[in-house]
Amino acid sequence: MRSELFAAENLEKESAQPGLRLQNSKMLKIELNGECMARAGSMVAYQGDVRFQALGAGGFGKFLKQKLTGEGVPLMKISGRGDVFLANFAADVHLIDLEPGDALSINGSSVLAFDSTLQYDIKMVQGMGMASSAGLFNCVFTGQGRIAITTRGAPVVLTVDQPTYVDPQAAVCWSAGLQTGYHRAEQLGLGTLLGRSTGEAFTMSFAGQGFVVVQPSEEPPVAGAGQQQGGGVLGGLFD
Template identity: 85%
Template sequence: MRSELFSAENLERESAQPGMRLQNSKMLKIALNGETMARVGSMVAYQGQMQFQALGSGGLGKFLKQKLTGEGVPLMKVTGVGDLFLADFAKDVHIIDLEPGDALSINGSSVLAFDSGLQYDVRMVGGAGMASSGLFNCVFTGHGRIAITTKGTPVVLSVDAPTYVDPQAAVCWSASLQTGYHRAEQLGLGTLLGRRTGEAFTMSFAGQGFVVVQPSEEAPVTGSGQQEQRGGLGSLLS
């Protein structure tokens, strides 16, 4: 049988050692020998013997935070030995190595998988209060690898000058950065008449670090899964 489908670039990439690697730009391969944490529903194939256990948001505390804030990662624990393939609606996949002392603040919707040795918590983004109806992110720390996704090819901005990003386009950033909310749209007669730029607020970043920005805007999602911003109590009771 002959086809360009069977070209070398589409064949499974062999892993020299256990852990994460890119099968291609849209798919993650994990040579598993133990356990890993992955986004619920992200498995597209596996070879070997594996078990999948749903963990919700990773514990009761994280579950409550997810219901209150709308932020978090619906997780499953995968254990076994073999090759695991993960993807998320054909988004681009990127692998980040966290070293001891590193801290990565990331939008929960962009988390695909991470080593079980990493720790994460849901925290409010500094400076993003009532103006943004509360903005929360997952902060990862520890030593290990995390695979994230972006809608399209991102740009990594080095924060060496005041930097402003649309909150729905910001994927992740150095957790050591100082963040805030900045009114980008000028108020005036046009605003009162309903003329809007669509850029009412931007996130500001200062300090030393980086911000990853994707060429697409994520719609705000609450704990109930609706595409809108609501208060935390309403999400908890829904």
């Protein structure tokens, strides 16, 4: 049987070391020998002796925070030995290696998978007010290990060495040590030009030393963070 479908770039990528790696720009491959954490529902295929366990937001404390803030990651634990392939609506997949002392603040909707050696918590983004429908809380990852994130399209990584401003729904992740703020678009002379598709009239500011990853698309506003649905924030606890 012959077809361009069977070209080398489409064949399964093999490696001698277990862990997270790119199968291609849209798909993550986990060569599993132990356990890993992943976004619930992101598995598209697997081979071998692999087990999946739903974890919600990663513990009861994180579950409550997720319900209160609208932020967090619906997780599953993957364990066993084999190959697991993950994707999220054909979004671009990127790998980040965290070292001891690193801290990464990331929009929960952009988390695809991460090593179980990493820790994360849901924390308020400093300097953010309650007047916006943007997510005011992010997942902050620390420890040593690899994390796979997704972006809607090819991102730009901005080095924050001068005042930097980003549409809140386009900000994927940033160095957790950066100072963040929140500004009305009118204060920057942008009027209603920003966020016409999301209803946002605000922009995030970043200062300090670090980076911010910006995607060429906007995530929808996060329910529960500055918004109220289904009886308000507390009502969401019983959804």
